[in-house]
Amino acid sequence: MKLWALNDYGRANLRQRSAPIPEPGPGEVLVKVAAVSLNHRDIMMVADGMGAPLSFPFSPGSDMAGSVAALGEGAARFSVGDRVISTFMPGWIDGRTAGNARTPSYRALGGELPGVLAEYLVVPDGWLVRAPQSLDDGEASTLPVAGLTAWFALIERGTLRAGETVLVQGTGGVALFGIQIARMHGATVIVTSGSSEKLDRAKALGATYVINRHTEDWVEAVYHHTRDHGADHILELIGGANLGRSIAAVAVAGRISVIGLLEGLELSGPAVPLLLKSPVIQGVAVGHRRALEDFVLAIDRNGLKPVIQRRYGFDALPEALAAFDCGPFGKIVVEIA
Amino acid sequence: MKLWALNDYGRANLRQRSAPIPEPGPGEVLVKVAAVSLNHRDIMMVADGMGAPLSFPFSPGSDMAGSVAALGEGAARFSVGDRVISTFMPGWIDGRTAGNARTPSYRALGGELPGVLAEYLVVPDGWLVRAPQSLDDGEASTLPVAGLTAWFALIERGTLRAGETVLVQGTGGVALFGIQIARMHGATVIVTSGSSEKLDRAKALGATYVINRHTEDWVEAVYHHTRDHGADHILELIGGANLGRSIAAVAVAGRISVIGLLEGLELSGPAVPLLLKSPVIQGVAVGHRRALEDFVLAIDRNGLKPVIQRRYGFDALPEALAAFDCGPFGKIVVEIA
Amino acid sequence: MKLWALNDYGRANLRQRSAPIPEPGPGEVLVKVAAVSLNHRDIMMVADGMGAPLSFPFSPGSDMAGSVAALGEGAARFSVGDRVISTFMPGWIDGRTAGNARTPSYRALGGELPGVLAEYLVVPDGWLVRAPQSLDDGEASTLPVAGLTAWFALIERGTLRAGETVLVQGTGGVALFGIQIARMHGATVIVTSGSSEKLDRAKALGATYVINRHTEDWVEAVYHHTRDHGADHILELIGGANLGRSIAAVAVAGRISVIGLLEGLELSGPAVPLLLKSPVIQGVAVGHRRALEDFVLAIDRNGLKPVIQRRYGFDALPEALAAFDCGPFGKIVVEIA
């Protein structure tokens, strides 16, 4: 089989290799991978391993859709032929994640665990979730990271309800799912971006109001669109000092889900409105398997279609990564024939 | 009757005055004030009004115990003679507080509303809560602000349970209630302070472990005492960049209640552990009337005795304020004969 | 002004009377009533007072839309001309309701409190909520009881999310709102009824699956439609021994909202599935003001239109009550010219 792997840090060291198709052991399944979607994390892992030492060769990729090709002894959750998607942090089934205060767990595919940019994978059957019937493989491959992150923040943690206002920052992968999931629940959606063209597309996708942050004070614009109520739920996808602006924009008893770190790894913001409005601020790092199963049901029920910017063949991974660099509107997917 | 009032900002402008005893209108009650406890907020209001323009004469004081002296027409929640305490934000009965994103509500006694440093007060009967039977007036006067803040953070928002670990920063008024309330629920309590003598007293009050932040790295000490689990709930009473250290010390899926702002009004902290551990960070500005009623029941059931550093006579308010400046271990109370 | 009132129990004793237009006192507003919608409760109150002794003359009616005609002193929540709707249990703002274990509170309009079948009402301004902009008065009058009951069960208590399955029993007022609210949140909706014609209309309103309980075993049909998962949330609108069937049909960790009592005041059901599936069973008696405000926002955002079977003039109340007896599909509304 073919697979992509690094033999050292840096995109130039990403090479296609071949390897024997692995065999599933007890409780494991062999998955024929059909599609992999790219995430910002993949870019960072390829560049420098995100600070963690990688053992080479290392295959990147965290998001996968495929089908069950063979079952190991006792693997009972699926049948051969079932369409499946991966889970990002495979040990996290429900409730609380693993790890402790000193060493939080980050045991994820394409990082501490091997990545998915290969024709075949062997994984324990508990690491997989049934794919939605209403999506093709390319679409389904976008759910385990970007899709679930938005769902986990808004629905599993945020218990969003119709009539609430969600503020989505930017138009990246999590942001677009945020728009769709919020609309699926009857919420008002406000999107900020620096690109008028992307804001037009966000509006076409369902955004109620859009704010060009280059031409408007976005906090004032949120006050305006909500008649000073503020945003009940903010997907904080920028980070850094932007958190302070989100605290200004959030409603009384609202919620800020900290997800993205584009403007730096150190968050900051004012304490007084944090005390008086008492929003919940909570970091979200993807989510657990049960929530992904819930999300799959919601997709099949409501016909949500992930936004894909473009699909590439397996051999075109370098072009796909280059497309990701350009800030696409929608996911970049690599498909395996 | 006698009352204390400012005729301009600054402690030197705080004077005792006399005024007629007010009469309760419809739905109101006349309260004979028996004790007032001081809070850091009173110090700040006297100094500069905390940024809000005061109309002079202005009476400070937010925390009061007394008894019902007369009833206005239709005031049915209490009888004459009932012992009562005040509520800090009188309109907040249960659920969500008032205000909006642009203008959060801060309609509190001794601020936007008149203060309690007077022999008599007239207030709507809904602004009062029955005092605990097991406390005297001086003790009861410490509950509406410092006591309720600790209760609201740990119990109403935090749903603390036995076996969890609470980290209390410092030994101020909220901190000492935090120790007592956490112990009342079977939690482990860790206290940090720069004073060994105060840590000894915290231990005598029930703290399980104490950390001198001048001689130990307190985050490492929390890891040590919890075998790396971290603190399930942190009362963040320092603020500023200390929040970053609290994020390091908090357990996976834990909670940080932001309450105090001693080290500055701008909070900051690292994003990566916030994402991976996913604690809830939530500001707490005292709490609602229903929670204060719950807290009163808990006090009578469990015999909690607020820690009082010293009691002063009504005429000795200046000495009481001076005592507050010295960082007492326990509340400073002004009693009215 | 005109009003309808009983001078004794029984529909024959319901007479139109005239009275002076009342004047609002301090904190009160005068409301010009535009529409009243009927509920099963009104039928029962007229028949026998539901067991509580009424003082005659007694005006029935609990659900009202109108506009503010005059303001009493200090009534600041509304301006003259604002369109408003009533709240069913006026003292219940947020959080927990009043009353105690021995004597639960049932202080509601058209029962313990005067009803709304009059041209004008005087009420405290806190008893009202702004009407949705997207509904006319007749539509808006259906929200405070039937609409809010469905919202409170599914959303405020039930935190419904897309992809979950809601089972709605019958096609009464609460049931139809349940279908619409569940669909607004992306849920699958199953409706049971004994009338094929009503099931067709339920399907047209958005129901995903319908079950004729005269021709099918509805529990088996729920298993079938959910592939044995069961219903995540059941609106128990029948009561009596039907609760036992709901316990059979509910999903693991699901929820049963007990609302209707058509088959008797004594509920019963099997304990073993209650233990093993551990659903929450919770009675719902309408809901609080904050939830009604949330619901109004959701209606304006999503264009929900209450189903009205027919509108009657104020003088035609007897015909309206007769129409209610026939089991309409949609609300019966009385409008005041």
Add this chain to the structure above:
Amino acid sequence: MKLWALNDYGRANLRQRSAPIPEPGPGEVLVKVAAVSLNHRDIMMVADGMGAPLSFPFSPGSDMAGSVAALGEGAARFSVGDRVISTFMPGWIDGRTAGNARTPSYRALGGELPGVLAEYLVVPDGWLVRAPQSLDDGEASTLPVAGLTAWFALIERGTLRAGETVLVQGTGGVALFGIQIARMHGATVIVTSGSSEKLDRAKALGATYVINRHTEDWVEAVYHHTRDHGADHILELIGGANLGRSIAAVAVAGRISVIGLLEGLELSGPAVPLLLKSPVIQGVAVGHRRALEDFVLAIDRNGLKPVIQRRYGFDALPEALAAFDCGPFGKIVVEIA
């Protein structure tokens, strides 16, 4: 090794046998059993399998403490010598339990899974939890079923807080843990029983009030002791029509945990107070592993000592079962030398 097993239904068919010590496979551990505590469920399983067909020989027993004697390949959660206790439903780690509406899961030790009345067991390492350091093996063996059931109801589901009132029905195994856990959280505890002698012992264990249900109307007594507030949380350990009395006794917005079924498998109760007081009624069938780990921490922190009526040797199982029949005050434990 020795073990106890049935070769047919009925206590007369319970025989001690011998078998080879099993060997742990991959991911499994060998546990040397030190103590087994008896539950009502064991009595029923021995009598008739509780309706499920048993395959003989069948070993009963669901509650175990012991130590790790050997590790299978890859079993990394424990070291040899670690003291451990069992989990009742081993697959349930956190969050929601398995199974569906039609076929709820009841995959528990000493039922669908083999029992623990043997000198050695082999189980996956994920089925075990570290034993409390502060308890001996006999005490620790009482936690996985009776102890966790009370903890799960009151704390994991009930988020009990100081000052609330817990009503405990009877003095069985779950009841006594309920008293201790409620007191550990500062709650008021009311106990009902038909035995004055047992009520005296309940009071000595920490109950605040006791009610002899043969000589008092217990619902009225609850009203009396709570000044009509009612019980915030009721451990419903009787079942049948007693649920109706619990609905009468429960506080507004309280909680009834349905656990015991002594008075029959069909629950019943009045709908009107269920609607007006809106308590949560939820069945509890033991609980998940994460909650058992939390409970172990709480025990070590607070020194809770399970009440043991008497300890028997392994060969004295028949005498131990006979003691259980007599309605002991405290657990019956079988210890293995």
